[in-house]
Amino acid sequence: LTREEPSHFGAGPAQLPTSVLQQASKDLINFNGIGLGIGEISHRSKDATGVIENAKSHLKELMKIPDTHEVFFMQGGGTTGFSSIASNLVAAHFGKTGEVAPGGYLVTGSWSKKSFEEAKRLYVPAEVVFDAKNFNNGKYGYIPAESEWQDKVKGKKFSYMYLCENETVHGVEWPQMPKCIRDDPNIELVADLSSDILSREIDVSQYGVIMAGAQKNIGLAGLTVYIIKKEILDNISKASEDKLHELGLPITPIAFHYPTVVKNNSAYNTIPIFTLHIIDLVFQHLLKKGGVTAQGAENEKKSKLLYNALDANSQFYNLPVDASCRSRMNVVFTLKKEGLDEKFLQEANALKLTGLKGHRSVGGFRASIYNALSVEVVEKLANLVETFAKQNA
Ligand code: PLP
Numbered sequence: 001l002t003r004e005e006p007s008h009f010g011a012g013p014a015q016l017p018t019s020v021l022q023q024a025s026k027d028l029i030n031f032n033g034i035g036l037g038i039g040e041i042s043h044r045s046k047d048a049t050g051v052i053e054n055a056k057s058h059l060k061e062l063m064k065i066p067d068t069h070e071v072f073f074m075q076g077g078g079t080t081g082f083s084s085i086a087s088n089l090v091a092a093h094f095g096k097t098g099e100v101a102p103g104g105y106l107v108t109g110s111w112s113k114k115s116f117e118e119a120k121r122l123y124v125p126a127e128v129v130f131d132a133k134n135f136n137n138g139k140y141g142y143i144p145a146e147s148e149w150q151d152k153v154k155g156k157k158f159s160y161m162y163l164c165e166n167e168t169v170h171g172v173e174w175p176q177m178p179k180c181i182r183d184d185p186n187i188e189l190v191a192d193l194s195s196d197i198l199s200r201e202i203d204v205s206q207y208g209v210i211m212a213g214a215q216k217n218i219g220l221a222g223l224t225v226y227i228i229k230k231e232i233l234d235n236i237s238k239a240s241e242d243k244l245h246e247l248g249l250p251i252t253p254i255a256f257h258y259p260t261v262v263k264n265n266s267a268y269n270t271i272p273i274f275t276l277h278i279i280d281l282v283f284q285h286l287l288k289k290g291g292v293t294a295q296g297a298e299n300e301k302k303s304k305l306l307y308n309a310l311d312a313n314s315q316f317y318n319l320p321v322d323a324s325c326r327s328r329m330n331v332v333f334t335l336k337k338e339g340l341d342e343k344f345l346q347e348a349n350a351l352k353l354t355g356l357k358g359h360r361s362v363g364g365f366r367a368s369i370y371n372a373l374s375v376e377v378v379e380k381l382a383n384l385v386e387t388f389a390k391q392n393a
Contacts (some may be wrong), residue, residue, distance in 0.1 A: 001021075001022050001025050001101075001278070002018075002022075002315060003018060003071075003354075005018060005374070005377075006018075006089060006352075006354075007351075007353050007354065007367050007373070007377040007380065008141075008354050008355045008373075009353065009354065009355040009356050009367045009369065009373070009381070010175075010323070010354070010364060010368060011168055011169075011195075011216075011330060011355075011359070011368040012195065012214040012215050012216040012368065012370075013216070013220065014215065014216045014217070014368060014370045014372060015370075015372050015373065016219065016220075016278070016280070016282065016372050016378070017282070017285050017372050019068055019285065019338050020278065020281040020282055020285050021278075022161030023281055024274070024277060027274075027277060029273060031047060031277075032242065033046060033130050033187075034047065034102045034392070037187070037274075037302070038051070038273055038274050038277050039274040040056065040273075041273075043267045043270050043271050043273055044267060045183050048101060048271075049164040049265070049267075049274045050076065051273055051276055051277050051280060052073070052265055052266055052267065052271070052273075054278075054280050055073070055276055055279055055280035055283060056071045056072075057286060058280060058283035058284060059071055059225065059227075059283055061287065061291075062133075062198060062283060062286060062287060062291055062292055063198070063202070063204055063227070063292065064204065065204050065227060066204060066205050068205065068229055068230060068231070069204055069227050069228060069229055069230065070113070070227070070228050070229075070230050070233060070262055071116075071225070071226070071227050072224050072226050072228070072261050072262050072266045072393045073224070073225060073226070073266045073271060073276055074223070074224050074226060074255075074256060074261055074266070075222065075223060075224075075255065075269075075271070075272065076224060076256070077194075077214075077221060077222075077224055078192060078194040078212075078213035078224065079106070079112070079114070079118070080224065080256065080364075081115075081192065081194075081211040081213065081224055081226075082114060082115040082118040082119070083119075083122060083256070084252060084256040084258070085103075085115070085119075085160070085162065085190055085209060085211060085247070086103060086115075086118060086119035086124040086126065086252070086361055087122060087124060087249075087250045087252040087256075088232075088236050088252055088256075088257070088258045089103060089159050089160040089188065089190060089209070089232070090124045090125070090159045090249055091102065091235075091236050091239040091244055091249070091252065091346065092158075092160075092232045092235040092236045092239070093159035093160070093235070094159075094208060094239045094243070094244060094249070095234075095235040095236055095237065095238035095239035096235040099157070100125060100158040100159075100249065101125070101158055101159045102125035102126050102127045102158060102159065102248055103119055103124060103125070103126045103127070103158060103159050103160050103161075103162055103190075104126075104127055104129045104153065104158040104160070104161040104162065104187075104369075105119070105126060105127065105128050105129060105161075105163075106129050106130060106149075106161065106162065106163040106178070107129075107130065107131040107133075108132045108140065108143050108164060108167050108172050108174070108325075109132070109140045109164060109167025109168075109169060109170035109172050109359065110140070110167065110169045110170065110172075111164045111167055111168060111192060111194075112162065112163060112164040112167065112192070113131070114227045115162060115164065115192065116128055116162070116174050120388060122250045123248055123249065123250060123308070124249065124250060125159075127158075129145060129149055129152050129153060129161070129377065130148070130149040130152070135148065136218075136322075139278065139320065140167065140170040140172055141170060141171075141172060141174075141320045141321040141322055141325075142241055142321075142322045142324075142325065143172065143174060143322075143324070143325040146178050146179060146180050150178075150180040153180060153181065153184075153187070153205065154180070157186075158187055159188075160186045160187070160188045160189075160208060160209070161181050161188065161189055162190045162191075162335070163178075163189075163190075163191055163192070164190075164191070164192040164194075164326050165191050165192060165196050166193070166194075166195045166196035166199075166329050166330070167327070167330075167347070168194070168195040168216075168236055168327075168329070168330050168368075169330075169359045169361060169362060170320075170332065170362065171320075171321050171326065171327040171331060171332030171366065172321055172325050172326075173196060173325055173326065173327040173328060173329065173362055175324065175325060176327065177189060177191070177206055177207075182206045184368065188208030188209065188229070188232060189206060189207050189209075190209040190211070191207055191209070191210055191211070192211055192212070192259045193210050193211065193212040194211070194213040194216060195216045195217070195329050195368075195370075196217070196327075196328070196329050197210070197212040197216075197217050197218060197225065197293065198217050198218060198286060198292055198371060199217060199295065199296065199299050199328065199329055199370070199371060200292065200295075200296040200299060200300075200328070201292050201293060201296055202333050204227060205317065207227070207229075208225065208228070208232055209226065209227070209228045209229070209232065210225075210227040210228075211224060211225070211226055212224065212226075214275065214279055214335065215372050216329075216368075216370050217282075217329075217371045217372075218279050218282050218283070219276075219278045219279035219282050220275045220278050220279075221275075222272045222275040223271075223272060223275045223276055223279065226258070227281070227290045228258060228262075232258075233259045233262055234259075236257070236258055236259050236260045236289055249319060252257070254268070255268060255269050256349075261308070265361050273353040279337060286371070288356060295371055299328050299329075299371070301370060301375055302328075302369045302373070302375055302379040303326075303327075303328040303329075303331065305375070305378050305379055305382045306367060306369065306382050306385070307319075307326060307331065308382070309382040309385040309386050310331075310333050310385055312386070313389035313390075315336070315389075315393070316335065316337070316388075316389035316392070316393055317333050317334070317335060317336065317338055317379050318333065318334045318335070318336050319332070319362075320332060320334065321334050328369075329369060329370060330366055330368050330369075331366065331367040331368075331369065332358065332362060332364065332365070333364060333365050333366075333367075334358070334363065334364030334365065334367050335364070335365075337392065340392055341364070343392070344356075344365070344388055345357060345365075346374075347384060347388060348381070348384060351380055351384060352378070353380060353381050353384065355368070356381075367381060
């Protein structure tokens with residue numbers, strides 16, 4: 001079982017380390033020599049429980065997750081996270097205070113916007129604290145300074161404050177978490193890390209909840225990783241569902257009710273254990289590589305290579321995202337000259353650089369340079385960026 005190392009820049013599902021897939025292929029047929037594949041055994045068996053425990057402990061090690069926080073895995077992708085966050089977090093606030101308060105949303109692109117819309121759809125009170133579009137001529141590509149919006153947060157009650165750390169479609173990434181939220185002990189920061197988890201070191205203690213669909217940096221679609229403050233789990237459990245119902249708030253479906261999932265060690269219902277096994281193999285691969293510190297340095301190098309090549313040819317390429325919040329994972333760019341897009345893609349394909357077409361809502365190009373993509377491959381793309389500009393200027 002082998003393949004030429006791919007150089008695929010797709011935004012997700014993304015390529016994974018070949019060695020991980022080779023091991024997973026073997027384990028799909030015969031896991032640990034038991035004569036059955038990992039997907040063919042009970043999710044409550046010793047072997048499946050072992051996979052869950054290993055994945056949890058490897059993630060704790062990689063992200064230095066403190067004892068104040070719990071890790072669990074749930075079915076459904078990031079979109080399921082949008083709804084489960086809204087219903088669980090509004091319940092947590094009610095369980096803690098006996099009050100209902102809105103979730104606040106810091107909207108910096110289409111994923112945070114969708115998450116807000118889902119909260120509203122579920123009749124969870126929710127407010128947009130700011131929509132970054134309004135600060136940038138109606139387009140995403142900029143995160144306003146805290147001084148421009150912190151008054152909307154100060155002294156107000158929110159069940160939680162939500163943001164998407166890396167907006168995959170628009171290529172906008174928060175360089176760090178906003179200080180006014182981080183430093184406020186009354187606000188639980190909830191962050192979608194679907195497209196940048198494990199890409200750099202972060203301080204988990206500043207988050208109430210981290211949610212990340214697996215299919216970009218850590219595995220296959222189907223499972224979502226959650227890291228949650230234990231106190232929030234307790235508060236959700238304290239909230240009476242009858243009272244929530246009386247107040248017109250949604251009751252979380254049992255398979256997405258965080259305390260239930262945690263109490264059952266992520267196996268309240270059948271967990272896709274093969275998907276989790278791949279996730280754990282990716283965790284092990286990353287630990288061997290030197291953990292998030294080493295990966296973060298590599299990602300820094302990769303994104304610099306590409307942005308430097310684009311900036312050096314700024315008469316030819318347009319970068320729609322402000323330099324203060326450029327994503328290190330999804331590099332978005334367009335050609336200034338019309339009619340050359342197809343030619344650029346063809347030349348990239350000839351070099352086996354695939355998956356570069358931009359999102360349908362944004363156009364142009366998007367190079368997703370997740371953890372599994374090597375520096376050498378990004379170098380090849382940076383070289384193409386340079387030569388294409390010279391040859392077609
Ligand atoms: N959040 C982010 C940042 C994403 O990039 C995506 C999908 O690409 C999602 C959420 C939605 O994930 P899913 O398709 O797994 O529901």
